Amino acid sequence: MQTPATEGHAVAGGHEAHPELPFIRKYVFSTDHKIIGIQYMITSLVFLLSGFAMMLLMRWQLAFPGKPIPLIGAFLPETMAPGGVMLPEFYNMLGAMHGTIMVFLGVVPLGVAAFGNFVLPLQIGAKDMAFPFLNMLSYWIFLIGGTLMLSSFLLPGGAAQSGWTSYSPLADLADGILQKSGWDAVLTGQTMWLISMTFIITSSLFGAINFIVTTMNLRARGMTWMRLPFFVWCQFVTAILLVLAFPVLQGGAILQLMDRLGKANFFIPANLIFGGAPVDQPGGGNPLLWQHLFWFLAHPEVYVLLLPEFGIVAEILASGTRKPLFGYKELVISLCAIGGLSFIVWAHHMFLSGMRTDVTKFFTVTTMLISIPSVMVLTCFLLSLRNGSIHFTTPMLFALAFVPMFGIGGLTGLPLGFTPTDIYLHDTLYVIGHFHYVVVTGSLIALFAGIYYWFPKMFGRTMNVFWGKVHFWISIIAMNGIFLPMMVQGVSGVLRRQYDPSFQIHNRPTLILNLVMSGSALVLALAQIPFIVNFFHSLFYGRKVESNPWKATTLDWAACPSPPPHGNFAEEITIHRGPYEYSVPGHKTDWSPQHIADQHLVGGPRPQQQQAQE
Amino acid sequence: MSAARIPWILDPSDEPTSTGVPHGKLGMWVFLASEVMLFGSLISSYIVLRLGSPLFIMPPHEMLGVPIAFVNTLILIISSVTMVLALAAIQQNKPGQMIGYMAATILCGLLFLAVKAYEYPHKWVDLGITMSSGLFGSFYFTMTGLHGLHVLGGLAFNTYILIQGVRGKWSPHRCERVEYAGIYWHFVDLVWVVLFPLLYLL
Amino acid sequence: MEQPKHALSEVQTSAQSHGDPQKMVRVYLAIFAALAILTVLTVWVNSLHVTRVTAISIAAFIALVKVTLIAMFFMHLKVEGKWIYGVVVLSLIAILILIFLISPDIAGILGGARS
Numbered sequence: 061m062q063t064p065a066t067e068g069h070a071v072a073g074g075h076e077a078h079p080e081l082p083f084i085r086k087y088v089f090s091t092d093h094k095i096i097g098i099q100y101m102i103t104s105l106v107f108l109l110s111g112f113a114m115m116l117l118m119r120w121q122l123a124f125p126g127k128p129i130p131l132i133g134a135f136l137p138e139t140m141a142p143g144g145v146m147l148p149e150f151y152n153m154l155g156a157m158h159g160t161i162m163v164f165l166g167v168v169p170l171g172v173a174a175f176g177n178f179v180l181p182l183q184i185g186a187k188d189m190a191f192p193f194l195n196m197l198s199y200w201i202f203l204i205g206g207t208l209m210l211s212s213f214l215l216p217g218g219a220a221q222s223g224w225t226s227y228s229p230l231a232d233l234a235d236g237i238l239q240k241s242g243w244d245a246v247l248t249g250q251t252m253w254l255i256s257m258t259f260i261i262t263s264s265l266f267g268a269i270n271f272i273v274t275t276m277n278l279r280a281r282g283m284t285w286m287r288l289p290f291f292v293w294c295q296f297v298t299a300i301l302l303v304l305a306f307p308v309l310q311g312g313a314i315l316q317l318m319d320r321l322g323k324a325n326f327f328i329p330a331n332l333i334f335g336g337a338p339v340d341q342p343g344g345g346n347p348l349l350w351q352h353l354f355w356f357l358a359h360p361e362v363y364v365l366l367l368p369e370f371g372i373v374a375e376i377l378a379s380g381t382r383k384p385l386f387g388y389k390e391l392v393i394s395l396c397a398i399g400g401l402s403f404i405v406w407a408h409h410m411f412l413s414g415m416r417t418d419v420t421k422f423f424t425v426t427t428m429l430i431s432i433p434s435v436m437v438l439t440c441f442l443l444s445l446r447n448g449s450i451h452f453t454t455p456m457l458f459a460l461a462f463v464p465m466f467g468i469g470g471l472t473g474l475p476l477g478f479t480p481t482d483i484y485l486h487d488t489l490y491v492i493g494h495f496h497y498v499v500v501t502g503s504l505i506a507l508f509a510g511i512y513y514w515f516p517k518m519f520g521r522t523m524n525v526f527w528g529k530v531h532f533w534i535s536i537i538a539m540n541g542i543f544l545p546m547m548v549q550g551v552s553g554v555l556r557r558q559y560d561p562s563f564q565i566h567n568r569p570t571l572i573l574n575l576v577m578s579g580s581a582l583v584l585a586l587a588q589i590p591f592i593v594n595f596f597h598s599l600f601y602g603r604k605v606e607s608n609p610w611k612a613t614t615l616d617w618a619a620c621p622s623p624p625p626h627g628n629f630a631e632e633i634t635i636h637r638g639p640y641e642y643s644v645p646g647h648k649t650d651w652s653p654q655h656i657a658d659q660h661l662v663g664g665p666r667p668q669q670q671q672a673q674e
Numbered sequence: 675m676s677a678a679r680i681p682w683i684l685d686p687s688d689e690p691t692s693t694g695v696p697h698g699k700l701g702m703w704v705f706l707a708s709e710v711m712l713f714g715s716l717i718s719s720y721i722v723l724r725l726g727s728p729l730f731i732m733p734p735h736e737m738l739g740v741p742i743a744f745v746n747t748l749i750l751i752i753s754s755v756t757m758v759l760a761l762a763a764i765q766q767n768k769p770g771q772m773i774g775y776m777a778a779t780i781l782c783g784l785l786f787l788a789v790k791a792y793e794y795p796h797k798w799v800d801l802g803i804t805m806s807s808g809l810f811g812s813f814y815f816t817m818t819g820l821h822g823l824h825v826l827g828g829l830a831f832n833t834y835i836l837i838q839g840v841r842g843k844w845s846p847h848r849c850e851r852v853e854y855a856g857i858y859w860h861f862v863d864l865v866w867v868v869l870f871p872l873l874y875l876l
Numbered sequence: 877m878e879q880p881k882h883a884l885s886e887v888q889t890s891a892q893s894h895g896d897p898q899k900m901v902r903v904y905l906a907i908f909a910a911l912a913i914l915t916v917l918t919v920w921v922n923s924l925h926v927t928r929v930t931a932i933s934i935a936a937f938i939a940l941v942k943v944t945l946i947a948m949f950f951m952h953l954k955v956e957g958k959w960i961y962g963v964v965v966l967s968l969i970a971i972l973i974l975i976f977l978i979s980p981d982i983a984g985i986l987g988g989a990r991s
Binding site for chain 2 (some may be wrong): 908938950951960964974
């Protein structure tokens with residue numbers, strides 16, 4: 061099919077070529093959305109790896125409580141693991157930081173910032189984001205925030221220990237903050253968590269503003285809202301969630317910071333006993349207020365973890381089945397419904413907090429409601445496969461696995477949203493199993509799919525197919541090996557965030573499963589080695605590809621080279637059709653790019669003639 | 675007369691947009707939506723704790739310093755008027771007038787902060803209202819402090835507008851950044867219009 | 877087929893979209909007068925002896941009027957199109973959701989059954 065003519069140094073987009081930028085402006089402090097997207101991708105993969113390493117340490121402790129950690133145990137400081145045996149405080153740090161890093165520094169930057177930045181302008185036919193400088197700023201603020209967050213392990217007293225949820229009053233008073241002042245108070249793990257979050261939130265907000273304005277304003281001629289690829293819709297709704305929800309957590313974080321540094325009492329109740337001793341504070345605050353402010357963000361945040369991945373899967377399913385997505389309009393409506401409803405379900409995370417029953421009733425109803433559009437999306441994905449011509453490429457394997465895995469994750473959430481069952485399941489490993497099913501076998505699988513899918517566009521080379529499939533099969537089996545037993549343990553009543561589960565008698569029957577889970581975690585770790593090697597090896601030695609190896613119809617594939625030059629498109633794009641026009645009767649090929657006019661596509665044997673020839 | 679513009683090279687601000695709204699204006703409004711949520715979360719927290727916490731003790735009315743806050747409110751409103759008059763001035767191709775109004779806006783902003791700089795020590799030294807003295811004090815300093823930081827940010831943006839105005843950058847065809855600075859500045863005023871009765875009167 | 881709006885030949889100066897600047901100056905000064913008067917009013921009403929609910933209602937109402945005036949005229953919301961209105965409305969809905977849904981639990985008001 062026709063591809064834009066120019067490549068090489070001729071600059072696309074019809075604007076004047078400017079002088080060659082120095083290396084540092086081209087690859088380090090770049091304002092090009094493609095470079096920024098790749099920067100985010102590499103950085104968030106590194107953060108993902110660090111969060112994964114923390115989880116491996118935790119899994120060792122859970123499988124072999126009190127035993128010295130092999131290999132690295134000897135190198136850990138006395139404050140964390142004396143004699144290689146993990147301290148409970150260190151376990152808490154690992155738990156809190158694993159959650160925080162995976163959510164805010166791993167999955168979200170990968171799904172939203174990396175793929176969103178790289179793909180979104182390409183898919184709408186734009187030459188870059190609306191605010192390229194702001195985009196660059198977003199990345200560097202994110203990097204600073206992430207570095208601060210990781211470096212909190214080095215502070216006296218170590219990193220934050222109050223979970224990724226940073227609940228008051230624990231988080232308000234952690235690290236003995238009441239006795240500290242000045243820099244001593246600032247340089248504590250929990251305070252640093254709050255400061256790092258400020259950077260991360262700022263970066264996300266700037267990014268979200270960029271995405272919203274770009275999607276609204278920079279669509280090519282003819283790219284109406286209902287001709288946008290579903291991936292763009294997902295990023296757009298995600299950005300709206302970020303803009304409206306994140307500042308509320310920032311507000312709460314400011315209040316918690318004032319509780320810590322200013323000895324305020326926003327979330328500290330009266331007559332509090334902390335660590336066995338009465339707290340010398342007048343109190344008057346309400347710890348539940350923190351929970352409300354936190355979850356007002358954190359529930360839309362889990363959709364931020366999910367929606368871009370819906371978009372990734374949609375793109376891959378469409379091009380991998382050679383047929384249009386089933387129910388594009390229904391998908392868009394469901395997406396908007398999920399986005400809207402996500403603002404009124406948050407307190408299902410707080411059913412056991414002591415809230416009033418009228419409040420819990422309301423949130424149970426809304427939580428049940430939000431499952432409907434989610435099922436709608438999954439059903440549309442499933443029906444997209446029907447009568448498709450499925451090509452089992454590496455990204456397609458991951459995308460196909462997403463559907464049932466996310467189905468399990470989503471369905472296991474229903475007993476949690478339904479108060480009577482949540483009373484039993486809250487704070488057990490069932491919750492951990494549920495959200496890891498959604499985020500690991502769901503979102504992370506989709507993110508891997510995205511990496512394999514868009515790697516050729518980013519770098520002009522494909523990743524090795526064999527090792528990609530090895531990565532897939534071992535990962536998916538290992539992931540289930542970790543989280544399925546976890547669900548069993550959860551239903552048996554094993555609680556979360558416990559340093560030594562053998563403590564509680566009712567845990568003992570299912571303790572053996574810890575060996576399975578930790579073993580699977582190790583296998584999962586090993587399975588990432590082919591991925592990492594494949595990624596870097598293919599960067600330099602991968603098979604070179606033409607601009608559209610997947611023969612996809614969307615602009616990111618069909619209208620620009622791999623990799624796209626600065627400015628993306630050689631000439632002004634006009635859109636003539638929807639995003640998933642595959643196998644259109646009467647067209648020459650089974651893919652009809654969005655930007656190619658009808659007269660160039662029609663022709664060749666008509667369907668009746670083809671049948672006659674059979 | 676502004677410098678001759680070669681018509682086929684578009685300044686980014688003149689690019690066609692699918693919605694018809696320029697990037698900067700749309701971006702500024704989306705940013706303000708996030709600010710509504712930020713200040714809104716603090717204001718909501720104040721309201722619910724004020725109504726729901728038995729230990730929320732309001733200082734006596736005389737201690738709140740209404741007269742000085744009233745004057746400060748007027749100062750900020752005046753700065754809002756001078757800001758929009760600055761925009762009107764440059765739209766009428768009167769750069770000199772615009773510079774004057776921008777200077778007045780910045781001056782009023784600095785005056786607002788100066789009054790705050792008097793109010794804060796007066797509260798915590800003379801009246802014993804501090805960040806840790808009780809919920810009112812905590813909220814007062816957090817909310818007006820955050821607002822003050824936003825005033826500072828606005829002053830920085832306005833100073834940039836002023837300096838560029840002095841260098842002759844703005845014209846009736848090139849004044850959208852003046853407008854965006856104005857939108858932000860008016861929002862800062864708007865937040866104060868809500869904070870004033872909330873923290874001083876009710 | 878959607879044409880991009882705001883093409884170069886149709887670039888309006890912001891003056892043209894906001895209305896004639898000279899006339900607008902008078903409007904701005906009128907709004908300023910209104911805002912100043914409403915501020916005085918807020919303080920004066922506060923000194924009257926009314927019930928808590930009345931005091932809060934009046935203060936909230938006056939604040940709402942002032943906010944609307946600033947937004948409509950100084951921020952030119954009055955002449956903006958549906959997209960900007962959409963942004964504003966979305967944020968207002970979101971903040972109302974926050975405050976109304978946390979009120980029963982934290983403030984003890986606006987709810988149904990307690991316990």
